[in-house]
Amino acid sequence: YVTPPATGEGPWPPSASPDESGQTSIMQGTLLAFRWAVIPKNAELDPPEELEDAYGWISKKSLLVSSLEDPKILRDVQYRISFKLDGTPAAGETSRRRRRALNTAVEYAIERKLLTENPLTALKKVKSSSSDRVDPRVLVNKTQAAQLLASVSYVGTWDRKKGRRLVGFYAVMYFAGLRPSEAVGLRKADCFLPEKGWGVLTLHDTRPVSGKQWTDSGERHDKRGLKSREAKEDRPVPIPPPLVAMLRAHLKEFGTAKDGRLFTNERGGLVGSSTYWRVWRDAREYALSPDLQASILGGRPYDLRHTCITTWLNAGVPVAEVARRVGNSPEVIHRVYEGCIYGQEEVMNNKIERELDWPV
Template sequence: MKSLDVKIWGVRKRPTKRPAYDVRWSVAGNVMSESFRTKALADHYRAKLLRATRDGEEFDDVTGLPQSMADSRPTVTWYAFALRYLAMKWPHAAPNTRDGINESLTSVTLAMLEERPGRPAEAVLRKALRNWAFVLPGPDDRELPKDVANALHWVSKASQPLNYLGDPVRARAVLDSFKLRLDGKAAAAETVRRKRRTFVNALHYAVDLGEFKENPLTAVRWQKPKVSREVDPRVVANPQQARALLCAVSYVGGYKRSRGRRLVGLFACMYFAGLRPAEAVGLAEPDLVLPDVGWGTITLHRTRPSVGRQWTDSGESHDDRGLKNRPAEDVRRVPIPSQLVAVLREHLDTFGTAADGRLFYSEGGGVVASSTYSRAWQEARELALPPAAVASPLARRPYDLRHSALSTWLNAGVDPTEVAERAGNSVEVLLGRYAKCLDGRQEVANRRIEDLLSEYE
């Protein structure tokens, strides 16, 4: 938008900070300022603004500059800035975080394209951004397929300038674009919040680079979708159901090929020890203490999350890293009951270990893919559960075995501090997530209240 409603004030000296001289003016009621190290530079800048007003030039509402001064100032496009932001974030981000940043930058870039002739198909644009632009090495450091190179060239020309986001209406439009999926349906609340989080962080970086005085999103009143952090009690399997599911896994894929049998221990670790899938996948024989009688121990110090080879530094599909939300060298000791000790001893006797000592490995000796154990789990559900339960959320994902484990421990009366330590969570997160899964607490509270009232009858 352009405006002739311009007021130019004088040069103000700041006593302590450098640069020490501010030039302040307003455009359509919006106050602008520019800082300089010397009074002479500030006066010169103010003189140029005054000359533009005398010549009747229109001032831009977003940049606050007349056309003559805006043309002399290089314009940074959102796409060029996004590539710079990615290069800054990538080396220090975990693979899953890299994937999330990539997805978020792609969404913002698509929302920041102006209409120009020759626009490629939406699928081509998304593929070029996801697979080639917002990964390292970047598009300038490797040879691109012709269709990708053409698409990215079009994006570089069609991308709106970064200062486009200085208008709250435009910034809100970008935020609103996060709420829709490709098929036009509402996006998941967690997806929307993740994209917004990356967007906000990117614009903080723009402030650091001097592109904005402050993050432009602070001027946007936008309601973030609410995300439920609580575990749905319907996914929690009781001990009888969990045992039936573990038994059913052993029947998946037949006895000779052992596609399911080699995964029984993996799922058992999630249920009896409350491990995350990536923690169970990374287990090795030296991490175990398996006595002949009684409780054993698992010492966790690594995870093998499945993230995709384009996001890892090694080029492998599974990252090899420390425990979640802990220093890289930290460990977590988890006591395991005799039932799990027996399962793991049988697994070692039957299948041994991979070449690097891992307990659970594919038929070719590689890391077990999440798609592999997820398919086996779905087949086991159909074998173990009645049709109505199969259609329900009950233990729908392998991760729900961990939810079942932690809910069982809490309902057994185990101190929440101990449960949190074994699970690798904080007590606050634990109780907040599993509040709805604590069966029988109302009956206990009712009984105590009734006993108290009876004393006064």
């Protein structure tokens, strides 16, 4: 835990000397040194020459882990993880994720005998005013979804196939609720694609994007198990005929990567987040009117997953089944999509009325 440096506090290396405002370069130098220090493989190394002074400053200013036993310091740490660097409240899920990370660090400190007990257990959680519920304005309707997927195929030249090879990538998010990291690692062996009727995608792993220094493989996309599941646990997801047809067409035209993955970049490698973000941005310009482009409608590829989940809920699929298919808990589905379920009140009222069967 490090208290942010004050303006003019030194000494600082030339690469991190204060600018006219007295803050930007200082903070940049501190962050560079901190980012270097927390990389596991650098634990036994001396810092680079350009970071020595900043690293030394951090080492001197950092409080000992045992200082978390001081309620005042611990409460200050909890307060800071609930806000972004610009001072605005972080999203509710972001705050919860940071607290879980802090708790994990504290438990590790206990194992290392740096703390005797977990001080977080006696600290009341700070409720964030920010909500992680999905904004209904990001959801696309059926016509818009069709236009967006068609527009993806127009991104890039015909020969390079930049957009065409990713139509199915976005389609598995819209029709099957896959996360982008799950779509990146989807393989032909995971797909049951009959000529007619429903198919099944059986998900086994995910390929999240991380810095190379953080992954075991040394690649930006590390191979991991499914989110919120045991390492070897899979997740079967039934897929409707339109998606089955699209994936069959994709395999016929593009085949697979050497390791059997369905979706690749132009060189046959893993689809990077920067690639599918750029293609999606361009597709929105082709598919949407200027006023909708300026809105948050389908602003992110992940909004296709949100649309899929909302579609299933509004179709009357039980929350528990939706949660199973998309790899969330029912509690998360209830909380995150609370404001997106509509048109069900009358149906539910009729069910209750039939069950009561009370004479009027």
